[in-house]
Amino acid sequence: MLLLARFKIYGHSMEPQIGDGEEVLVSEVPFWFKKPQINDIVAFVSKDNKVLIKRVSGVVRGGYYVQGDNREDSLDSRRFGKVLPKQIMGKFIFKL
């Protein structure tokens, strides 16, 4: 989790909303008041220790399913399964 962080995005899986090379602000603060909901865009730490950014597509027991908006070109829960709450760092606030 983090109060506020600035991330540069690499990859195309969140297009058209977030494109390759764009910068975004992410914060954990919204999740102090409300757990991640379907359609929230979240940053989380993957099992290989990279920060990924995806949209929550499902809330399941013990975690969340996430998917890229660009379904034709996205590595997401369809492959790596659910994301655990402890992996989630924060919510996408806006693009810079």
Place this chain on the structure above:
Amino acid sequence: MILKTLTSLLSVRTAYAHCDIPCGIYDPHMAQVAAHTVVRMTQLILDTKGTDSKSIHNVSRMTHVKEEHAGRIEEELETLRNDYFKDEHFKEYPDLEELIKDTIDFASKARQNIDMDVALKALAGTQAIAEIFYKTKGVTPVRVKSVYPTLGEIVTYK
């Protein structure tokens, strides 16, 4: 302006909107081979009549192979569904999604049971999916007799 100043104070970290590696290498052949293996293992298990240790041991091994290959059918079809087939394919072949789902279900049941009927349905499903796959590739699918002991067909293309 204030926001810009504030955000400029934050160091830039990296986040990945990860893509799959677009290798473009997909083939329905593996699912068919796995389905033939499930049929063959089901045949062999059903043909084993003995209750001696050797028969029990053989059935255990064949069951293991049957489960492994039925699981492979599921994995191969999920890869085709998630990574290869696109919206336009599902529009052009409106039964495709249901066909993949049903075939995965048959593979799952063939894994859990000794049931020749569902094993053959899983095989038929992989063949039908292979035909659609080759059509989407712009080649003509053909059914040829396999050289496997199952004596069934395999879908390839010309």
